[in-house]
Amino acid sequence: MNQELKIFNSLTRKKEIFNPLVPGKAGMYVCGPTVYSNAHLGHARPAITFDLLYRYLLHLGLKVRYVRNITDVGHLEDEVEETGEDKISKKARLESLEPMEVVQKYMNTFHKNMADLNTLSPSIEPRASGHIIEQQLMVKQILQKGFAYESNGSVYFDVEKYNQQHHYGKLSGRNLDDILHNSRQLEGQEEKKNPFDFALWKKASPEHIMQWPSTWSNGFPGWHLECSAMSTKYLGEVFDIHGGGLDLQFPHHECEIAQSTAALGHESVRYWMHNNMITINGQKMARSLGNFITLDELFTGSHELLQQAYSPMTVRFFILQAHYRSTVDFSNEALQAAEKGLDRLMKAMELLEKLKPGGESSFKVEELAENCYNAMNDDLNSPILISHLFDGVRIINSIHDGKAIINDADLITLKSLYNTFVFEILGLRNEKAPSSRNKEILSEAIELILQLRQKAKNNKDWATSDRIRNELTHMGIEVKDRKDGFEWHLM
């Protein structure tokens, strides 16, 4: 397998050929959630985007280390850092829980939702609270290099000084003057030299429930720092891919670049990747905007905007039908269309297993395979990949109907191709396949009933045969008559 994968590097704004730092291996770091409430549809986007990347890199034969953090401390609620409360702390106070109870609770539901969406677990899932020492060491490094200053027990990154030697803002395409002239002037920033300076270490007020001792104060690390510290720890001073949502590009990722560069003397990330947002009525879906639908609500249909429940695979397929760098707008119509399209694909997957080879193939399997790889190699173009898979669906259905032919070798290739791309790379699952334990009993019972119906049909007893079909349809079993008998599916 020798594919040339191109990915869009946000830093250069170009598609670049992916050449891993160490041949045969790849390191990727993706910004994970702050676990202070339930995961929503927006969280599914990066999870699925980078799951797709992870799966494809694995498929290409690379040994991948996939690191995704859990933010469980340091993420402030308010823009004014001096009075802003830690998100986890606030939730703990409101719910009368230990902060770590809050973390555990929402981390568990996040993991469950991610498993529902069939995303693979990262190789390492480090938590900020478990890496206080590493973060303190990085603060010390940055202080030693002269790019940070201490102020009233807190430590801030000196953006202006950093910018004299490096370009602060290169990732998001801005410069310090722009930032200075276009930032709101906020109250309560007396501790900072400049409003755009950001906290590396924050002194905690006495009532603050999460704090750790340090040489500067009893406090907690700044939000941006965990990613720099933990990516360095687990992937090294230089690593291949850093991913996250587009909304994190500034300031979060910009700060990461500054921190790592200041501490290490060079940049860490070779390819930056950003997924775009999911919108609802054209506006970003975000917790802070209050227009979000949680994944649990989506899966159960329990939200006023939802006309029905949407299965995890429907959600996954819906997201994969748009390119990861495009915004995708939520609507019931779009989800329902995705549901039906997925159903069509899955039925074809089932049919594929039953196809009978014979004669010379009336189409080119190799061409289909090449199209699929080309789509993935072009910056993970999953919508194009899916369109090619649907081309194949038409062929599979035609073979089944006897209107196309496939030879033995091509059939083996085709099966392997579909298993690889649909299940292994796109990470889809056939949710309607009955569990193996019940499958046999169910199948035999339905076969028996349908054979009785066949007998009625042969006797032109349409009343009986229609009644059986209608009752089965009502139960969720779809019956299709064919020239030579019948077929059935669970709906």
Add this chain to the structure above:
RNA sequence: GGUUCCUUGGCCGAGUGGCUAGGCAACGGUCUGCAAAACCGUGUACGGCGGUUCGAGUCCGCCAGGGACCUCCA
């Protein structure tokens, strides 16, 4: 206001300057006892106005509309 991205047929959503993306919906046909499914076929789609070019949805300019970031957010 600054930076930046987008505007594709009824809906969603791809499009590297010339060749049918694809899905959903709709309509017609084949098949069928009837259905369903499947297959075949059907759409003056590219926000507006200019320009470059033999040729533009695709490049350039202007205009209109919208989004994202600029404060926490996946």
